Amino acid sequence: MSRARGFPAFGRMQRRLGPVAQTWWGREWTRVLEEGSGLDAEQLKAGRKIAYTGTVGPITVSPGRISAEVREGHDFYETLVEIPVFEDREWEWLLQEFAGRSGYIAALLEHEMPVELAETAAGIGVPLFPTTGGVETECDCDDWHSLGCKHAAALVYQAAWLLDADPFLLFLLLGKDEEELLLELQFRTVAQQSPASGTSIADAYARVPGPLPEISAEVPHDPAPGLDVPPPPGLPATLIPRLYRNAVWHARRLLADSVNPEPEPRLDTNEDLARLIAQNPDLELAREIPVLKENAMAWFYGDREGYAVAHGKWTPSELELARARTALEAAELGEFTVETGYDGPTNRFTFTEPRFQLRLGRDGRWYPFAPAKRGDWVAAGPPDRDPAMAFAVPPPVKTRRPRKKRIPDC
Secondary structure, three states, X not given: OOOOEEEOOOOOOOOOOOOOOOOHHHHHHHHHHHHHOOOOHHHHHHHHHHHHHOOEOOEEEEOOEEEEEEEEOOEEEEEEEEOOOOOHHHXXXXXXXXXXXXXXXXXXXXXXXXXXXXXXXXXXXXXXXXXXXXXXXXXXXXXOEOOEOHHHHHHHHHHHHHHHHOOHHHHXXXXXXXXXXXXXXXXHHHHHOOOHHHOOHHHHHHOOOOOOOOOOOOOOOOOOOOOOOOOOOOOOOOHHHHHHHHHHHHHHHHHHHHHOOOOOOOOOHHHHHHHHHHHOXXXXXXXXXXXXXXXXXXXXXXXXXXXXXXXXXXXXXXXXXXXXXXXXXXXXXXXXXXXXXXXXXXXXXXXXXXXXXXXXXXXOOEEEEEEOOOOOEEEOOOOEOOHHHHHOOOOOOOOOOOOOOOOOOO
């Protein structure tokens, strides 16, 4: 499993007064560069300017390194920033210390890093931030030397913005991504707990009747219960049930990822927006932008796979295609055509009377789609392994507006 994470380019941003980073840990990261890299004030100033002008390309963060392509005029430079990763014994010290401090992890999950966390790490001899001279850079520009260059400075400044948003990236740079860190902390926390009645931890685990079942992280569609919680000052009361639904989803997702053998990959921005609107269909955003509502409907009916079926097509194998045709013909739903792509027939089957479409998901279920006003297709109901059940979506009820009576001219 690759532990590298990619981030899109920031683009041009308005320069702000004061520090580049907004959080204390982001500012600590830039301090290491500004005080320990050996770059002079002019080089640092030029690096800050490049960071804001949007000429740094997509950034890749992986254990021990940050890389990006930086453009200057018509030239492009491959730029790399490296820091030492923790050794196994250093991770062991850190994880053992953190396992008994659940507040630290709770703060990180809220994208916060307590100052005490860094102080604790430094106190046991494993500082989270590189020491002076601990940052190395590489760049294929003519200005680069052993101490760095303005392109490397720009990359370090933009890395501070990434750290502002997600402090877990600091641990990825040190050698462990968020998933690894949480799983190892969970194991150590259980190991540190005192077993009851003198039972050893090994005996306690031996009593488990088998592997834990897989846990679903589907979007909760049920309404939020009556919560007697006042809204935060200046925010509407409707925010509380929305926060509840979002918290339930994230809690279930974290639980599923910690138990299931293969955790799902993170949602991208569009997927997460579709999920939020599916949970909160009353959001004004969905009413103003039809495509967001259609994305949310795909997620509401089919969760992540439903969204994927709505936005992508794939080419079934000859065996899968033959089985799909047989299932559709056996269901006697009427004549249909198979949409063809570059690689041959796709997973989309269109019926002419009534005009309807069934899409075969990679999970083996059929997803119903109806024509949309904008000429495309929109998710029309929940998926089913039986195409006849997926096809049996109630048609939309068309209502006629009453005609206005015309008053004859006198």
